[in-house]
Amino acid sequence: MLAELHVENFGLIEKIHLNFSLGLTVFTGETGAGKSMLIDALAVLLGGRASAEHIRHGQGRATLEGVFAGLPASILSRLEEAGYPAEEGQLFLGREVNSSGRNVCRVQGRTLPLSLYRTLCAGLVDIHGQAEHQSLLQQETQRNLLDALGGREQRKLKDEVQRQALVYRGISKRLQELGLSEAERQKRVDMLQFQLDEIDRINPLPGEEEKLTEEKKRLSNAEKILNLAGETYACLYEGSGRGQAAYDLLAAARKDLAELARLDGRCAGMADQVETVYYALEDLAEQVRAYREDFDFDPGRLEEIGDRLVELHRLRKYGVSIEEILMLRSGLVKELGDLGSLEFQLEEVRVRQKEALQSYRESAGCLSEKRKEQAERLEKGLARELSGLGLERSRLEVRLLPRSGVHPEGMEDIEFYFSANPGEPPKPLSKVASGGEMSRLMLALKALLARAEEVGTFVFDEVDSGVGGRTVQKVGEKLSQIAREKQVFCITHSAAVAALAEEHFGIVKEVMNGKTRTLVRLLGQEERVEELARMLGGKGEISRRHAQELWHAGGRQAESEGKPESENNLI
The missing domain is CATH 3.40.50.300 (P-loop containing nucleotide triphosphate hydrolases)
Structure with a gap:
């Protein structure tokens, strides 16, 4: 309350x-x-x-x-x-x-x-x-009222009928999907196989496109890269038209700070720092030199990368990234396998559909019997209740109208028929x-x-x-x-x-x-x-x-x- x-x-x-x-x-x-x-x-x-x-x-x-x-x-x-x-x-x-x-x-x-x-x-x-x-x-309200009269037990039975109807419909939909004609099935197989063959022929690898794009950028700028590396090395170690090398200038500063630290101990920290920078610059110069000498430019490799990127780009119709393309490939393999075992699956799904239909009919049949009991109970109870409301000569009938097929609400429609006066045949409640x-x-x-x-x-x-x-x-x-x-x-x-x-x-x-x-x-x-x-x-x-x-x-x-x-x- x-x-x-x-x-x-x-x-x-x-x-x-x-x-x-x-x-x-x-x-x-x-x-x-x-x-x-x-x-x-x-x-x-x-x-x-x-x-x-x-x-x-x-x-x-x-x-x-x-x-x-x-x-x-x-x-x-x-x-x-x-x-x-x-x-x-x-x-x-x-x-x-x-x-x-x-x-x-x-x-x-x-x-x-x-x-x-x-x-x-x-x-x-x-x-x-x-x-x-x-x-x-509304018939929906009339059906719900009749089912409510059966209490919790009937509600559970109704829920079970709804569940089984949905299971049956799901299986039937799957059967319909599998039930393609042989020509349609073969057409589908050919299309899937073509897509799979194209992907497998190119054989994309995860992250490959990004790596190739980076390598292409490097090789396309080989001359500029070598020039920049040479200039950098010269500035650091050899000296160039821009002036004396940083290594030589730092060596002079290192020598001066060492003498300064000998004369004034407070400069010892600065001397240590320049010592560290001196060797770090020497190491950096060596790395730049090694990078320039090891840089390998092969015009044939650049052409090879371009051709490979064109092939990978051709696969973009299957996905915007190689990862998506590979996911699609997995789906192609699965669907081809499913289509290959179609007959076996069809028979298996037909059996499941038959079992689901039998289960539905049993539960829906029980619900129908309960509804018949409740309809009789409702008619008698309403006659008594309406008599106490000034409608003692009225009559309400609950009609269960059979319907075909599998429906979540059971095997019948429910409709209330009503007559307010003796001698008048009951008509749908909505009309009288x-x-x-x-x-x-x-x-x-x-x-x-x-x-x-x-x-x-x-x-x-x-x-x-x-x-x-x-x-x-x-x-x-x-x-x-x-x-x-x-x-x-x-x-x-x-x-x-x-x-x-x-x-x-x-x-x-x-x-x-x-x-x-x-x-x-x-x-x-x-x-x-x-x-x-x-x-x-x-x-x-x-x-x-x-x-x-x-x-x-x-x-x-x-x-x-x-x-x-x-x-x-x-x-």
Whole structure:
């Protein structure tokens, strides 16, 4: 269940902190007061889509926090496996929506990616608004509702069918790839062999192109290199037209510093340094001389390098580098080997495909049997539930429509057929149900599924829309029925529904200092009666007396009196 909800700077909400309990909780207020905004905030907290438009005008971010308690074993296990174990049985969620578009998600006070956050929030709350009522018209929703009635066992079976269908499709795709005609296969072999032969004939080596390019640059500049080396040697050792050799000048400096050090001991360090430089220069001059004498220029080698680089460049169509070309070669060898053993592979894949199909049919067949059982159970259960919602003469059929081939959702489509009146044949739900009937159908389905689903909190946004009179009372009673086993939140415009709630929150909109904000507060007994009177259409004595009757009919006591308002009021 949702134990606490904190919302700050979200839409018109400035700052609220609400505490909740089990049972039926209703939210009421004038149209436009911001009732649905509270549900939007809860949806965003649970990982729903968020944007900067959700942030209160003039603020930089919206903050949403929630505390969940009484979690089912499956959610506790999921949190444990993900490394976010519940703390004393409680789950702490937090989400910040920034004007920059950046989201910060927290579980148990630790930040985590939005994708993982959504996974951990799944199954905590079931939210149903007008859009969800309309989704009941879609076959996908109808199929999911039927499967949900089968509980965890059916979900596991459905997951297995999906897995096996994907395995079968993967094998079939591989079989299709292998099933080329002989002419196409030979054409492919010839092309691959041509590419392999061309690469092998040239036989590129890793790093070869870089080495050859460097050698070509050296040989192409041989004359300049030899001249530079000769000039360098002359400057260092022999002397040249530029002047006396550095070696001779350094020898003179060495001699002078040695004498200077003899006369003044403080110059000993300089004498040592010049000694080191003297021998280093002598060694450098020797290296330059040896380099020049050993430099080998062969015009034939330069031509040979050019021809080799042209060949390597020809292979560029297979890759921008020799490493890529060699990787391609490995792929060519593998594919040629695969094509060479095509018949063997074809037979092997055919056997695997047959086995995968058999496994799929067995699991999908079991799923079909489960669906038939659940369809019968759903029809009987809905007849009972709808009878209590003013639709006692209606009838809903669950039809399993066989389909061919292998499908991740099983061997049949699911479609709900509905008849609201006796003597009228059932027709697809999307063609016959009115808005009020759709709301009650969804409510009846949720009443059935509440026992099978592990979701602890159900949220209904104006589930009583489109109905009136005695039917509204029945809708409220059905919500109360669900609330015996689950925590139920309901936004309603109906006084009959609101009177049945254990807790009643009033939502109002006020303008202060030129700014509009939405306030949410828990109502005491007298406040509830006043709110019921408003919902009945007035503040006169007749409306108030009627509100009192509704209150007493709901069997409620003044349970909210005495609760500290700071817990549930605008802060």
